[in-house]
Amino acid sequence: MTSSDLWDEDTAERYDDSSAAMFAPEVLDPAVEFLARLAGGGPALEFAIGTGRVAIPLAARGIPVTGIELSQPMVDQLRRKVPAEALPVAVGDMATTTVPGQFSLVYVVWNSIGNLRTQDEQVQCFRNAAQHLSPGGRFVVELWVPGIRRFPPGQSAVPFTVTDRHVGLDTYDMVTQQGTSHHYHRLEDGSVRYSYSNFRYIWPAECDLMARLAGLTLEQRVADWDGTPFTSDSESHVSVWRKPPDANDEASARP
Ligand SMILES: C[S@@+](CC[C@H](N)C(=O)[O-])C[C@H]1O[C@@H](n2cnc3c(N)ncnc32)[C@H](O)[C@@H]1O
Known part of the structure; x- marks a missing residue:
């Protein structure tokens, strides 16, 4: 498991x-x-x-x-x-x-x-x-x-890439050391595909x-x-x- x-x-x-x-x-x-x-x-x-x-x-x-x-x-x-x-x-x-x-x-x-x-x-x-x-x-x-040093107080997400094709943000839970990378990809037809991956930092x-x-x-x-x-x-x-x-x-x- x-x-x-x-x-x-x-x-x-x-x-x-x-x-x-x-x-x-x-x-x-x-x-x-x-x-x-x-x-x-x-x-x-x-x-x-x-x-x-x-x-x-x-x-x-x-x-x-x-x-x-x-x-x-x-x-x-x-x-x-x-x-x-x-x-x-x-x-x-x-x-x-x-x-x-x-x-x-x-x-x-x-x-x-x-x-x-x-x-x-x-x-x-x-x-x-x-x-x-x-x-x-x-x-x-x-x-x-x-990337926790990038967090101003009160902010919960930090961008790791921002382009016209791909916006990526990490969110963190500092109590559990869990994080999620969120990806927003703009596709050829103009629609946006969301995907994510979870991690322990x-x-x-x-x-x-x-x-x-x-x-x-x-x-x-x-x-x-x-x-x-x-x-x-x-x-x-x-x-x-x-x-x-x-x-x-x-x-x-x-x-
Ligand atoms: C970012 S990819 C890296 C793949 C490759 N090493 C590379 O550098 O391109 C992460 C890989 O970890 C694998 N993975 C995630 N959890 C795993 C686990 N518990 N045991 C083995 N592989 C795992 C995923 O299936 C995926 O193939």
């Missing part, structure tokens, strides 16, 4: 087009480069692999990649691009699903860990990552910093604590895939936690 919204067929079919900006070489190439360097040629596991935006170019660099993904329709879209022999994917929840093997790199990108909407599941996700890592292996999370410090509970240690935190230093004004982070090279402790051992 997961708290995540299930991405449906319609969303999956539109995903690559509606996320075209995230497929642009200037966005994708630094991410693939960063992950390839950390994988060091070893096998990699992507949680919430989606349609393979990152995994497919990473695999094309000769790194064996496996995925875990909750939505069968998203996997169906990935399968239109690459066969299972080249990129195996287990359909399931990234907090609990296991796949065979040990990995030098486990990663979850584009804020996807926030799709797990309880603290327990997010803690479990870090544990699941640690359990799939070989000793010395790394867990990488790309995540935005909650986490600060970097809470991520670090979850990593510690899983037996991982922070190795690096930068603001983006280009390695921009992380500062108090950063709106995102790419964090790397490492499993001890001699890992043998209870927190990171497979159950």
